[in-house]
Amino acid sequence: MSIFCEYCNNLVSCPTNETANSTSLTKDLEHSFVTQLEENQNIVHKICRLYTNDQESHNDLFQEITIQLWKAFPKFRGDSKFSTWMYRVALNTAITLYRKKKRRIDTASFESVSFKIKAEPYDDTIEEQLKLMYSAVKTLNDIDKALVFLYLEDKNYKEISETLGITEVNARVKMNRIKGKLRNILNP
Amino acid sequence: MDELELLKKDWQSREQELPKLSYSDIYQMLLKKSSSIVKWIFYISIAEIIFWTLLAVVIPNVSENFKISNRINDAMGLHNILIVLNIINYLVFGAFIYLFYKNHRSVKVTDSVKQLMKNILKTRKTVKYFVIYNVGATTLIMLAINIYYYINQEQLYALMVQNFDGYSAISQEGFASVFFLAQFIFGLLFIGLILLFYRIVYGILLRRLKKNYKELKKIEV
Numbered sequence: 572m573s574i575f576c577e578y579c580n581n582l583v584s585c586p587t588n589e590t591a592n593s594t595s596l597t598k599d600l601e602h603s604f605v606t607q608l609e610e611n612q613n614i615v616h617k618i619c620r621l622y623t624n625d626q627e628s629h630n631d632l633f634q635e636i637t638i639q640l641w642k643a644f645p646k647f648r649g650d651s652k653f654s655t656w657m658y659r660v661a662l663n664t665a666i667t668l669y670r671k672k673k674r675r676i677d678t679a680s681f682e683s684v685s686f687k688i689k690a691e692p693y694d695d696t697i698e699e700q701l702k703l704m705y706s707a708v709k710t711l712n713d714i715d716k717a718l719v720f721l722y723l724e725d726k727n728y729k730e731i732s733e734t735l736g737i738t739e740v741n742a743r744v745k746m747n748r749i750k751g752k753l754r755n756i757l758n759p
Numbered sequence: 760m761d762e763l764e765l766l767k768k769d770w771q772s773r774e775q776e777l778p779k780l781s782y783s784d785i786y787q788m789l790l791k792k793s794s795s796i797v798k799w800i801f802y803i804s805i806a807e808i809i810f811w812t813l814l815a816v817v818i819p820n821v822s823e824n825f826k827i828s829n830r831i832n833d834a835m836g837l838h839n840i841l842i843v844l845n846i847i848n849y850l851v852f853g854a855f856i857y858l859f860y861k862n863h864r865s866v867k868v869t870d871s872v873k874q875l876m877k878n879i880l881k882t883r884k885t886v887k888y889f890v891i892y893n894v895g896a897t898t899l900i901m902l903a904i905n906i907y908y909y910i911n912q913e914q915l916y917a918l919m920v921q922n923f924d925g926y927s928a929i930s931q932e933g934f935a936s937v938f939f940l941a942q943f944i945f946g947l948l949f950i951g952l953i954l955l956f957y958r959i960v961y962g963i964l965l966r967r968l969k970k971n972y973k974e975l976k977k978i979e980v
Contacts, residue, residue, distance in 0.1 A: 601786070601789065604789075605782055605785050605786050605789070606782070608785050609780070609781070609782055609785055612777075612779070612780055612785070613774055613777050616777040616778055617777065633780075633788075634788050634791060635793060635794065635795060637785060637788040637789065638788065638789070638791065638792075638793040638795075639793065639795065639868050641789050642793070642868070643868050643869050646869070647869075656869070659868075659869060659870075660868050660869060662872060663868050663869075663870070663875050664868065666872055666971055667796065667872065667875055667876055667879065667968055667971065668796050668797055668868070669795065669796075670794060670795070670796055670799070670964075697765070700762070700765065701766065704762060704763075704765070704766045705766070708766070712970075712971070712974055713971045713974070714872075714971055714974040714975055714978070715974075717872065719763075722763065723766065723767050723770040723771075725767070725771070733871060734872065735871060735872045735873060735975065736870070736871025736872055736874050736975070737873065737975065737978050737979060741979055742978075744978075745978050750761070750762070750763055753763060754762055757762050
């Protein structure tokens with residue numbers, strides 16, 4: 572028998588009904604995954620921006636996170652939001668699974684990517700401060716970066732602690748220390 | 760205003776500057792292969808298990824030299840004890856392979872950052888112990904057999920002369936010093952190579968992971 576793929580409209584030929592069913596199931600899964608990732612891709616881009624310094628590494632990390640998300644997707648149950656689930660898998664990939672390749676650090680593209688500050692709403696000193704803040708965050712270690720990232724994403728301490736696997740109290744204490752660290756860099 | 764609050768405001772107002780990938784861009788990515796640390800550790804671990812299994816199980820049964828050395832060991836009265844040691848060895852192998860499989864299954868990318876790191880390091884540790892066990896057991900057995908040979912030098916010399924043609928030309932003293940020196944150098948070289956392999960391969964793979972794990976544990980202190 573032959574069927575038409577409901578997404579790409581191509582003719583799909585299958586020898587048996589069973590194969591047809593499993594093919595369309597895989598297609599469903601793929602479609603649902605790609606659509607949701609497309610909608611939420613900002614989260615992944617932000618993590619890539621924080622953990623890599625050039626466009627090529629950014630793409631590499633994005634690729635690896637996508638694969639890890641896809642591998643874990645069949646076990647994703649709708650009991651948490653897709654985005655919440657994404658934070659965890661994406662951060663795990665960036666911090667633990669991703670193998671940084673040795674590359675010349677391209678400072679030019681790093682500047683242009685990270686410091687494109689919109690000029691209008693801020694005056695020069697604020698803009699300068701923000702620049703410094705971004706570069707300060709970039710110098711933090713992988714774990715501190717994850718805390719700052721989740722904080723910037725407006726996650727509460729409960730979520731932060733659960734994502735990292737530490738207690739809520741310790742997450743708070745650590746965050747205050749990082750704030751102090753950043754303040755020192757900003758106002759030496 | 761708090762500095763980080765300032766950053767937060769700015770951070771959230773910059774979403775539109777991020778790159779946008781299309782449906783088909785993302786779809787293409789699903790077809791690519793992962794190159795994560797876990798995958799590498801998995802492949803290297805499997806290679807190690809196969810390597811040691813080959814070394815311990817297959818070679819003694821295939822190689823001619825080993826057959827002769829088995830015959831010599833049998834003649835020296837080591838037959839039964841070597842069989843017992845072999846059985847113990849296979850049991851320990853089985854246990855290690857089971858543990859490795861179990862640990863590897865527990866590595867889940869949906870765990871918390873800390874738990875994930877812990878599980879990866881645990882998988883790694885199993886294989887590390889497996890290799891330590893192998894190096895240790897090999898060293899001990901080689902040492903024990905050589906001591907036994909040393910004590911029973913005359914019998915060994917007689918057997919060697921019987922099995923290999925060239926040996927009758929060498930005196931017993933000359934044979935003993937060359938034989939034991941060769942065994943010793945081979946043993947050292949072997950252990951040295953294994954250790955070097957470990958430093959290089961896992962040093963590269965695990966450096967960052969270990970550093971981050973330490974960082975996370977520091978938070979809890």
